[in-house]
Amino acid sequence: MLELKDIKYSKNGSEIIKGVSMKFEQGKVYCIVGNNGVGKSTIGYLIMGLSDYKPSEGRIYLDGEDITDLGITERARRGISLLWQEPARFEGITVESYLKLNRDIKKEEIERALELVNLEPGKYMRRYVDKKLSGGERKKVELASCILLKPRYLIMDEPDSGIDIMSLDMIVRVINYFKEQGSSVIVITHRKEIALNCGYSYLICAGKVFLEGDSKKIVSYYERTCDSCGHVNYLEEE
Amino acid sequence: MDIVKGYEKEFEQLVEIYEKKTNDRSLRSPGVATIIVSGNKVVGLNSVKGMHIKSKERADGLVMIDVEIEDNTIIPVPVHLCTGFLRKRGEQVLKFNYIIGDNVKVKFKSHCILTKVEKLHHYMESDMYIGKNSFVVYEDEHFHDEGGGVFVETITRMKIDEGSFFSSKFYETKTRVGRINVVMDIELLKNAKANLESKIYGREDDIIDIKEILRLNGENSSGIAKSTVFATDRTKAHVVNEAFGNAPYARGHIECNEIVKGNEVLVSTLPLLKVMDDKAELTHEASVGRINQTQLETLMAKGLTEDEAAEFIVNGLLS
Numbered sequence: 046m047l048e049l050k051d052i053k054y055s056k057n058g059s060e061i062i063k064g065v066s067m068k069f070e071q072g073k074v075y076c077i078v079g080n081n082g083v084g085k086s087t088i089g090y091l092i093m094g095l096s097d098y099k100p101s102e103g104r105i106y107l108d109g110e111d112i113t114d115l116g117i118t119e120r121a122r123r124g125i126s127l128l129w130q131e132p133a134r135f136e137g138i139t140v141e142s143y144l145k146l147n148r149d150i151k152k153e154e155i156e157r158a159l160e161l162v163n164l165e166p167g168k169y170m171r172r173y174v175d176k177k178l179s180g181g182e183r184k185k186v187e188l189a190s191c192i193l194l195k196p197r198y199l200i201m202d203e204p205d206s207g208i209d210i211m212s213l214d215m216i217v218r219v220i221n222y223f224k225e226q227g228s229s230v231i232v233i234t235h236r237k238e239i240a241l242n243c244g245y246s247y248l249i250c251a252g253k254v255f256l257e258g259d260s261k262k263i264v265s266y267y268e269r270t271c272d273s274c275g276h277v278n279y280l281e282e283e
Numbered sequence: 284m285d286i287v288k289g290y291e292k293e294f295e296q297l298v299e300i301y302e303k304k305t306n307d308r309s310l311r312s313p314g315v316a317t318i319i320v321s322g323n324k325v326v327g328l329n330s331v332k333g334m335h336i337k338s339k340e341r342a343d344g345l346v347m348i349d350v351e352i353e354d355n356t357i358i359p360v361p362v363h364l365c366t367g368f369l370r371k372r373g374e375q376v377l378k379f380n381y382i383i384g385d386n387v388k389v390k391f392k393s394h395c396i397l398t399k400v401e402k403l404h405h406y407m408e409s410d411m412y413i414g415k416n417s418f419v420v421y422e423d424e425h426f427h428d429e430g431g432g433v434f435v436e437t438i439t440r441m442k443i444d445e446g447s448f449f450s451s452k453f454y455e456t457k458t459r460v461g462r463i464n465v466v467m468d469i470e471l472l473k474n475a476k477a478n479l480e481s482k483i484y485g486r487e488d489d490i491i492d493i494k495e496i497l498r499l500n501g502e503n504s505s506g507i508a509k510s511t512v513f514a515t516d517r518t519k520a521h522v523v524n525e526a527f528g529n530a531p532y533a534r535g536h537i538e539c540n541e542i543v544k545g546n547e548v549l550v551s552t553l554p555l556l557k558v559m560d561d562k563a564e565l566t567h568e569a570s571v572g573r574i575n576q577t578q579l580e581t582l583m584a585k586g587l588t589e590d591e592a593a594e595f596i597v598n599g600l601l602s
Contacts, residue, residue: 095580117583126584133578137599146585147595194585 046070047092047125047198047229052103054091061087063252064103071197074220074230076243076260078267084252085233086130089200092231093127094120107198124197130206132187134175141170144190158189161222163215180207188219199223200231205239217242240264290326297321297367300396304426304457309363316362320346320377321369331358347378354384354414361422362389367396368403377407385414385444393423395435398458402432409439416446425455425463431487433461440468443475445501453481456513456601460489467494467508473501473530479508482601485518485548497526499533499563509538513597514548525555528563535564541571542597 047069054062061084069075077085090098092105094117104113107123115123135143144155156166162185172178174186184207191199204216213236220242223230232243240246246263248256250271256263286294297319298310309315316334319327323346325338333356337349352358368375383389397403413419427433435455443449453465460483469477477497485491491514497506512520526535539552556565574593582592 093584118588121584121586133581135599137602
């Protein structure tokens, strides 16, 4: 189990995350939902342990081990990974070698991962992971990379951003694929279609967990109340 | 292949080193045009139909090589230019003159094998004229001694005539640089295009100087000059990219990326854009700094250490 206990995080003197606690069991799909700017991605970065994202208070546990002070690599090697909202570009690196990443992976596995994200292997294997890929193509390559990593806990930060609306079904299919493989998926989104496919949701408002529970109920509340509310880190002041 | 009598051993040695470094066995093939220079002597020559090679060795040590390619010649396999130095110390001075006709298609593969020297000054000056509607590719790869005693100066002046395309790749990424000074000065006439790329990996106390100049003198001419330097340890690198938009609708882009690792490197870049015609368009990009943090963290989130991630990124940049 991955657990966040009373996590607080500040940047440039202002508190962005104000005491968040969450639990993620393996093999389940979770959603962190909320409007733009409420701190959803920050929670994802704190779990991954990115360099500028160390909690000012609180601890993160993985299967009972305190991983709060571990670096990104150590967390990744324990099975946590991140699908970036806007994945970085790499000059001179082909899709094939990016997906392989110096590991002993069969070509057929790479092809299968590309097919799962609706990319034709014959067309994409030799292309470069650089500026010439469109945002959607780059996102799909990153998704294929996550499939090959077989993480225990995958944080998907806005998996649908930059991807055409026709590919939403593919995103849902890939989320289900991870679940079938025994991975836990933590989807960060504000899109109803994605959130409804998750079992349990955390609704974030102003850096806090405002509501949690069954995704259908949370999404319904979010749609009715939050979508047009405009709360972006103002909750506490009100 | 004409191997000069008495130089068979030097020829063999150079070819062997080349084959080991590249796994390419084409230097011995009779169908491949080849020029092999060892020290101050042309030791092997092979020409193909439509191509004429003349060489002259002067008493002062200068080696002059003239390469002429007739109009309408298509050379289906790359022409190999192999220059090497097998003594421990000395100087190698080479002067190449290329005259490439109209409607020619040719690819040159140049390799500089300077792997067994303690102290060497290798100076190569080239003048190249490319006729109309031709397609020319020039790839230059260097293999230097790991001791750092090699000083390479390569000066290239070119004129690319109407409708022709020229692409150049200069790579010194696999071995120590020592000291290197690369100058490419290119004039482009109407509708001519050029694409210049140089990639150099500096280690220890290497010194790297690159100067690339695009003179866009013809209407609708275009060029890209891109330099990538990875500077580590105590490397000093200075890159100058210049583009001159002297004609209507000329388009030029210059780009320099210098990636540093360590606190003792000293790198700089200087772009210069000069527009003499208000319909010309020039752009530039330049970056100097450590490896992009997001790129590093993207790979670290897949389980690579910071060093493994950096190596992966740099290998891509210098590939």
